Amino acid sequence: MPLSSPFATPFTTPNRTEHPSSSTTPTEAIPPTTGAWQTCRVVEVLRNRVQVHDGQTTRSASVSHALQRELADASDALAVGDWVQVDAQDCVQQRLPPRNQLSRRLNDGRDKNERLVIVSNVDTAFLVMGLDADFNLRRLDRYIALVRMAGVQPVVVLTKADRVGDVSRKTDEARAALPADVPCVSLNGLDAETSRALLRPWLPPGHTAVLLGSSGAGKSTLTHALCDHSTQGTGPTRDGDGRGRHTTTVRTLLPCVGGASIIDTPGLRSLRLDADERGLARAFADVAQLASGCRFRNCQHAGEPGCAVADSLSPERLNSWHKLQREAQRDTMTALERQRQLSEWKQRSQAGRQRLKDKRQAG
Numbered sequence: 001m002p003l004s005s006p007f008a009t010p011f012t013t014p015n016r017t018e019h020p021s022s023s024t025t026p027t028e029a030i031p032p033t034t035g036a037w038q039t040c041r042v043v044e045v046l047r048n049r050v051q052v053h054d055g056q057t058t059r060s061a062s063v064s065h066a067l068q069r070e071l072a073d074a075s076d077a078l079a080v081g082d083w084v085q086v087d088a089q090d091c092v093q094q095r096l097p098p099r100n101q102l103s104r105r106l107n108d109g110r111d112k113n114e115r116l117v118i119v120s121n122v123d124t125a126f127l128v129m130g131l132d133a134d135f136n137l138r139r140l141d142r143y144i145a146l147v148r149m150a151g152v153q154p155v156v157v158l159t160k161a162d163r164v165g166d167v168s169r170k171t172d173e174a175r176a177a178l179p180a181d182v183p184c185v186s187l188n189g190l191d192a193e194t195s196r197a198l199l200r201p202w203l204p205p206g207h208t209a210v211l212l213g214s215s216g217a218g219k220s221t222l223t224h225a226l227c228d229h230s231t232q233g234t235g236p237t238r239d240g241d242g243r244g245r246h247t248t249t250v251r252t253l254l255p256c257v258g259g260a261s262i263i264d265t266p267g268l269r270s271l272r273l274d275a276d277e278r279g280l281a282r283a284f285a286d287v288a289q290l291a292s293g294c295r296f297r298n299c300q301h302a303g304e305p306g307c308a309v310a311d312s313l314s315p316e317r318l319n320s321w322h323k324l325q326r327e328a329q330r331d332t333m334t335a336l337e338r339q340r341q342l343s344e345w346k347q348r349s350q351a352g353r354q355r356l357k358d359k360r361q362a363g
């Protein structure tokens with residue numbers, strides 16, 4: 001069932017909800033509410049504000065301090081696609097629990113464990129990749145893992161079919177490399193009518209799709225094709241390597257022809273999964289299934305005899321699995337180390353306070 005089922009489509013008149021005062025913690029300056037809160041969808045997240053859509057118009061709203069704190073405490077944040085309740089002063093007071101979230105880890109070497117929510121409440125992720133120099137099948141394993149961990153359907157969309165000569169060979173190559181249940185289409189994003197027709201199966205009314213992929217892959221071009229009045233700019237790719245110039249800088253949810261919604265995103269420079277081993281097992285369900293046929297119960301699929309995974313999976317996909325597995329293990333270790341460090345700090349400051357107390361008593 002589509003996510004937005006309580007609302008006919010995300011852009012029809014939303015439900016009005018009575019102020020659920022019992023479930024809030026009015027500990028601080030929550031602006032006085034006059035009567036009802038309105039259920040809206042977050043269409044853009046800015047620094048301290050969000051753009052929300054109420055079924056008719058889009059407006060800017062602030063976010064209550066209580067909600068900001070509650071989300072920060074849970075390493076969470078408002079994201080495009082969230083359903084929220086906005087009071088009469090245009091302040092977001094509550095977020096409805098998201099059905100799913102796509103999130104990644106910040107990869108700056110310092111805050112490895114910071115979790116960044118990309119989008120919430122999506123049904124389909126179009127993994128957009130150019131058939132030109134952008135074409136890299138192994139990169140898709142990471143994107144597929146990202147969306148599958150959230151229970152979202154991945155669909156690979158190969159763009160720029162008008163620019164290369166060997167479209168069917170490359171498309172076949174992609175289909176052979178992808179898990180059997182991941183659909184793959186190739187198209188020319190500049191041809192709006194054909195693009196709409198090809199992607200329509202994944203855009204029924206009320207559904208939400210997100211576009212993910214490198215800069216220059218053609219996400220905003222596709223957004224143009226799928227939306228009636230898209231305001232997202234598109235930009236040229238660099239000559240030579242076909243890389244994009246990071247034209248899109250914010251995520252935006254837009255109404256799409258036929259009653260679905262689409263979220264255009266900026267190209268990700270790097271994608272580090274927010275995964276533990278359990279999450280990865282879900283993303284690589286084919287590995288988990290095949291592993292039951294390995295000769296050894298604790299087979300690591302790393303060259304052991306009688307390994308059913310190595311026998312059936314392409315070496316490239318197995319390699320991706322090993323790489324992501326190592327990354328997840330490293331991140332889990334970092335989290336434990338951090339915990340240890342925190343308790344060390346706590347002990348140290350407790351000891352310091354005690355010393356101070358002893359000194360005062362002695363003096």
Ligand SMILES: Nc1nc2c(ncn2[C@@H]2O[C@H](COP(=O)(O)OP(=O)(O)OP(=O)(O)O)[C@@H](O)[C@H]2O)c(=O)[nH]1
Nearest residue numbers: 160189216217218219220221234235246247248267
């Ligand atoms: N010929 C052709 N050009 C395309 C196609 N898709 C995108 N382009 C061109 O590729 C360039 C980059 O497209 P964008 O849609 O801006 O790429 P993007 O993925 O949104 O990039 P960022 O916003 O930087 O993440 C633009 O010049 C587009 O016109 C396609 O299917 N065929």
Ligand SMILES: [Mg+2]
Nearest residue numbers: 219220247248
């Ligand atoms: Mg763009």
Ligand SMILES: [Zn+2]
Nearest residue numbers: 294299301307
């Ligand atoms: Zn094995």
